[in-house]
Amino acid sequence: MANQSVLVRVPATVGNFGGATNCAALALDAPLNVKVTPRSDGRVAIRYFGEHGERVPRNRSNLVVRAMEAALHSRNLEFTGADFEIFSSVPVAVGLGSSTAAILAGLLAADQIYRLNLDEKTLLELAALYEDRHDNIRAAWLGGFVACAGDGSALTYQRTEIHASFSLHIVVPETGLVLSAEREAPVAREAYAENLDRARIIGDFFAEPENGHGSALAQLLPPTCEKNVAGLKEALEVRMPGILSVFVCGTGPTVGILARENAREAVAAVRECFARHGVGSSSAELRPTNNGARDWNAVLPDITLPVLGGRSRSVAKSTPIPA
Numbered sequence: 266m267a268n269q270s271v272l273v274r275v276p277a278t279v280g281n282f283g284g285a286t287n288c289a290a291l292a293l294d295a296p297l298n299v300k301v302t303p304r305s306d307g308r309v310a311i312r313y314f315g316e317h318g319e320r321v322p323r324n325r326s327n328l329v330v331r332a333m334e335a336a337l338h339s340r341n342l343e344f345t346g347a348d349f350e351i352f353s354s355v356p357v358a359v360g361l362g363s364s365t366a367a368i369l370a371g372l373l374a375a376d377q378i379y380r381l382n383l384d385e386k387t388l389l390e391l392a393a394l395y396e397d398r399h400d401n402i403r404a405a406w407l408g409g410f411v412a413c414a415g416d417g418s419a420l421t422y423q424r425t426e427i428h429a430s431f432s433l434h435i436v437v438p439e440t441g442l443v444l445s446a447e448r449e450a451p452v453a454r455e456a457y458a459e460n461l462d463r464a465r466i467i468g469d470f471f472a473e474p475e476n477g478h479g480s481a482l483a484q485l486l487p488p489t490c491e492k493n494v495a496g497l498k499e500a501l502e503v504r505m506p507g508i509l510s511v512f513v514c515g516t517g518p519t520v521g522i523l524a525r526e527n528a529r530e531a532v533a534a535v536r537e538c539f540a541r542h543g544v545g546s547s548s549a550e551l552r553p554t555n556n557g558a559r560d561w562n563a564v565l566p567d568i569t570l571p572v573l574g575g576r577s578r579s580v581a582k583s584t585p586i587p588a
Contacts, residue, residue: 270302273373275558276408277355277551278362279433280401280515283523285463286456288413290362290404291433294554295354296561297366299329301374304346315353328364328395332371335391340381359437360515365401368392369558377562385559400464401515408557410471412464425471427553434522435514436535438494439545470509492517495542500535511535 274296282289309330311323321327325334329351334344355361372391376383383391385406392402403422404411410425492513500520503511507526514521522531532548539546 270300271374271377272298272300273370273377273558274298274561275366275369275373275405276362276554276556276561278365278401278404278515279360279521280362280365280398280404281513282410282521283463283467283510284512285412285460285467287398288400288457288460289411289464289467290398290400291410291427292404292408292554292557293355293361293433294552295361297354297363297370298352299367299370299374300350300352301329301333301378302348303378304348306346307344308346309349310347311349311351313351313353315351315357316355317357317359320357321351328367329371329374332368332391332395333375334371335394336372336375336381336383337379339383339387339391340379342379342381356437358516360513360517360519361435362401362405362515365392365396365398365405368395369402369405373558373562398515404557406557406559408560409553409555410468412468413461414465415461423465423468425468426555427471428474431471431474431553432528433551433553434524434528434532434548435551436500436520436522436532436539436546436548438496438518438520438539439547440494440518494518494539494544496539496544499541500538503531503534503538505531505534 277293277295277297278290279293280290281287282291309325311327313321313323325331327349329349333347337344353363355363357363369392372383372388375381376388389402389406393399396402399420400411400413400422403424407424409427412423412425414421414423494517497513497518497520501511501513505527508522508524508528508531510523511531512521512523513519520535522528522535524531536546536548
């Protein structure tokens with residue numbers, strides 16, 4: 266009998282990369298793995314393995330489930346329940362794209378199990394129903410570094426592959442943050458134009474890191490602070506030779522450090538800023554991935570679906586979502 270489960274894999278991401286708010290994102294080689302086994306009784310069961318599991322809903326409000334239902338509803342199909350096993354490489358709700366990864370995982374699982382034949386445009390539009398940071402979605406989907414270009418009426422996206430030697434250092438303060446449904450205020454037009462310029466310069470840096478773009482990065486990427494975590498404001502002001510940018514990753518409060526040298530010293534300085542306020546922290550060195558969810562899930566498995574009434578139906582393989 267064909268396997269009734271699918272396993273989908275989506276990379277973590279750093280949105281608002283380098284301070285280019287809503288305009289730049291980087292895919293990380295730290296995956297969210299989700300195994301989905303369809304059911305016919307309408308029930309949902311979720312097991313989560315990873316840090317901050319207490320922040321992950323175990324019911325239909327889980328983003329993986331909601332995205333899966335949205336994909337089915339787009340084809341006028343009803344969700345008949347499923348078992349979910351979620352394995353996360355990154356902590357939840359700290360600005361490393363866990364929500365974006367969950368949304369794409371749910372859409373891809375639905376597409377693979379039920380053979381919805383979602384094209385790329387439809388998949389990205391469905392993802393945008395739950396995630397308005399389109400740069401983050403595209404980085405998770407395509408891999409590499411994705412920068413927005415153009416204006417609000419005609420946005421385009423430029424993808425840049427990242428050299429294998431690059432790494433991003435992060436510091437994650439220990440907080441009691443919980444998931445919030447609130448949305449941030451829109452970015453002013455003037456600030457958005459500046460962020461587009463920042464995204465372009467970061468892209469130039471990744472494309473040609475030895476051609477002097479680092480100095481432009483340091484000048485155009487001042488620290489920003491949107492979350493009130495003790496010590497964060499001081500952490501974003503850390504400066505030393507070789508450090509190109511210290512910034513809030515995504516929605517925060519994780520601090521990213523883009524550096525040519527002295528990265529470990531910068532990490533220590535950032536952690537000390539939190540420690541002075543009694544806030545513990547952890548640090549890590551993360552590698553990017555030039556393969557996104559599109560590449561990681563290109564091969565579709567054979568599936569046998571359970572249906573109401575105790576019978577099953579086989580679903581033949583179909584063409585993967587196109588590039």
